[in-house]
Amino acid sequence: MLAPSGKLDRRAVVNALLADxxxxxxIAGLxxxxxxxxxAGDCPNNLPLWGGMGGAAVMGLGLALAQPSRRVLxxxxxxxALMGLGALATIATKQPPNLAIVVLDNEHYGETGGQETATKHGVDLAAIARGAGIADARTITTPDGIAPLREAIHAATAPLVAVIKIDAANLPLKLPPREGAYLAARFREAILGPAAHHQL
Amino acid sequence: MDRDALEMRPDAAAEWPDRIYAVLKAQNITQVALVPDAGHSRLIRRCLADNEITVVTLTTEEEGIALLSGAWMGGVKGVLLMQSSGVGNCINMLSLPILHRTPMPMIVTMRGDYGEFNPAQVPMGNATQTVLEAMGTLVRRADVPGDVEACVDATIRMAFNTYRPTATLLGQRLIGAKTFGKAEGGE
Structure with missing residues (x-):
């Protein structure tokens, strides 16, 4: 699960978190x-985002509140995450038990040339989440933190935030479908069945 | 209107906020996202008192666009309540409902629109309709109490029937222009 740098490999981490x-x-941020x-395997229960930077976590909140019997990651x-820090306060206020936020923290803006983010300079997203009121906010730097996190994603009774420090290498692109209407419709149908496409 | 109040709010006797609430109920709106505005305070109180409505108070209005996108994915209908200044915070996040063809009804109380006292409210208030329309939003205005119910009803219907962002702007003339107790035209 480690990259040559000795840090966690993002694809191995995500594969492990999404196993079984x-x-x-x-929902995946852009x-x-x-x-x-x-x-890890494109499927209708995935909503990969192509835009809306800063909105992924709070989109998860809207879904978790709408579907309290489903687990949302x-x-x-x-x-x-840094662009939408206020979302941590909004999520903490609602305390959705079925919502987990995983931040893959490589301390860089990877898509734009590898510029450093604030986490490179000591900003602690887990501490911010705790300060907002999310009691289970953990930072993971080694492989032994991943299996317990996967368990918690499926069984937690309160919202959790996990900041996983990962290797900063850009890996080969694995692009999901690009048509947003298709991504949204298949996600809704996976949740709601064929009724998704009829009037609420 | 109360000319001594620091924020504009409808006269206590104004019943149009209750009409908006009735439309939300009739349209089965069960998630209400908001950044508070005095013009919405009566409607917000009605929503908070309703156990069938989940009210989410946001730290910034753009969260509401993402939040309600997630709610819609889960089969729940919501609306976003905000002041016109908050529309500016939503611009890029409106990419999501356009991309995903997600219904996104917004009910916006206007500032900087009609008899405004605070110069800081004018730039965004004057641009509100333009920037919403630039981001693909269908915009309708209500400036008199008799228009409110029909406008809000149409805004919500167009969002959920045609899968796009829509907005009702509640004009400052409807809500009551704030004057900090000064006479109109005074210093």
Whole structure:
């Protein structure tokens, strides 16, 4: 699960988190996290985002509140999470028990040339989440943290945030479908069945 | 209107906020995302008192666009309540409902629109309809109480029937222009 740098490999981490995922619903923030969940296996229970930077976590909140009997996992990057820090306060206020936020933190803006993010300079996203009121906010730097996190994603009774420090290498692109209407319609149908396409 | 209030709000006797609430109920809206505005305060109180409505208070309005996108994915209908200044915060996030063809009804209380006292409210208030339309939103205005119910009803119907962002702008003339107690035209 380690890259040559000795840091966690993002694809291996995501593969492990999504193993035996059951009916887990996954929203991925734009860029590499969307490629990562696609590399693990594109499917209708995935919603990879192509835009809306800063919105992934709170989109997960809207879904988790709408579907309280389903588990919702948001996988995003440190740059995307930093753009929507207020979402941690909004999520903490609602305390959705079925929502997990995983931040793949490579401390860089990977899609734009590898510029450093604020986490490279000590900004601690897990501490910010705890300060917002998300009690289970963990930072993971070694492989032994991944299996317990996967368990918690399926069984937690309170929202959780996991910041996973990963290797910063850009990996080969694994692009999901690009048509947003298709991605949304298949995701809704996976959740709601054929009724998804009729008037609410 | 209360000319001494620091924020504009409808006269206590104004019943149009209750009409909006009735439209939300009739349209089966069960998730209400908002950044508070005094013009929406009565409607917000009605929503908070309703156990069938999940109210989510946002730190910034663009969260509401993402939040309601997620709610729609899960089969729940929502609306976003905000002041015109908050529309500016939503611009890029409106990419999501356009990309995904997601219904996104917004009910916007206007500032900087009619008899505004605060110069800081004018730039965004003056641009609100333009920027919403630039981001593909169908915009309708209500400036008198008799238009509110029909406008809000049409805004919500167009969003959910045609899968796009829509907005009702509740004009400042409807809500009551704030004057900080000064006479109109005074210093």
């Amino acid at each position: 995922r059951g009916d887990l619903l996954v 860029g590499a996290p969307a490629w990562d969940i696609t590399a 948001v996988i995003t990057g440190d740059g995307e």
